[in-house]
Amino acid sequence: xxxxxxxxxxxxxxxxxxxxxxxxxxxxxxxxxxxxxxxxxxxxxxxxxxxxxxxxxxxxxxxxxxxxxxxxxxxxxxxxxxxxxxxxxxxxxxxxxxxxxxxxxxxxxxxxxxxxxxxxxxxxxxx
Numbered sequence: 001x002x003x004x005x006x007x008x009x010x011x012x013x014x015x016x017x018x019x020x021x022x023x024x025x026x027x028x029x030x031x032x033x034x035x036x037x038x039x040x041x042x043x044x045x046x047x048x049x050x051x052x053x054x055x056x057x058x059x060x061x062x063x064x065x066x067x068x069x070x071x072x073x074x075x076x077x078x079x080x081x082x083x084x085x086x087x088x089x090x091x092x093x094x095x096x097x098x099x100x101x102x103x104x105x106x107x108x109x110x111x112x113x114x115x116x117x118x119x120x121x122x123x124x125x126x127x
Contacts, residue, residue, distance in 0.1 A: 001034070001038060001073060001074050001113075001116060001125075002028055002034055002038065002040070002071050002072065002073045003040050003041075003042075003071070003072040004021065004024055004025075004028075004040065004041040004042070004069065004070070004071050004072075005041070005042045005044070005068075005069070005070040005071075006020050006021055006024070006041065006042070006043045006044065006067065006068070006069055007044050007045075007046060007051070007067075007068040007070075008020070008044075008045055008046070008051075008065075008066075008067050008068070009045065009046060009047075009048065009051055009064055009065070009066075010045045010046065010047055011045060016097070017043035017044070017045060018043060019096070019097055020043070020067060020069075020093060020097065020099075021041045021043055023089065023092045023093050023096055023097065024041070024069060024071075024089055025039050025041070026092065027085055027088040027089045027092055028071075028085070030088065031081060031084045031085040031088050032073070032077055032081050032082075032085055053066055053068075053105070060102050061102055062102055062103055062105075063100060063102070063103055065099060065100060065103045066103040066105060067093065067099055067103055067104055067105065068105050068107075069089065069104070069105065069106045069107070070106075070107045070108075070109065071106065071107070071108050071109065072109040072110075072111060073108065073109070073110060073111075074110070074111060074112070074113045074116070074125070075110035075111065075112060075113075076110075077110075082108060085108075086106050086108075089104060089106060090104040090106075113125035113126070114126050
């Protein structure tokens with residue numbers, strides 16, 4: 001049920017965004033029990049003029065390697081599970097892809113289950 005959007009600066013490695021997505025999916029599976037095959041992602045790369053961020057908002061020193069991650073999920077997870085998800089994503093991107101912890105920006109959007117349609121014009125989660 002999550003829909004993940006990843007936005008990064010253009011990267012010379014054509015597999016970089018996909019590898020970020022793989023780490024996020026693994027974290028979703030382990031931290032908030034996302035089922036197998038429930039993997040929907042939009043991976044986008046942007047040139048410098050179309051990628052705007054504050055390099056020091058809240059005292060966090062961001063670099064040009066900043067990764068924006070927006071995850072839309074059904075509501076209902078505990079604060080502790082969400083915190084674990086944030087930490088796991090940041091640490092795995094750092095360990096596996098050398099993304100600085102300071103450069104992992106995550107926005108979690110929770111929606112009611114009736115707000116999903118996975119195809120066929122149906123709201124599959126509505127009983």
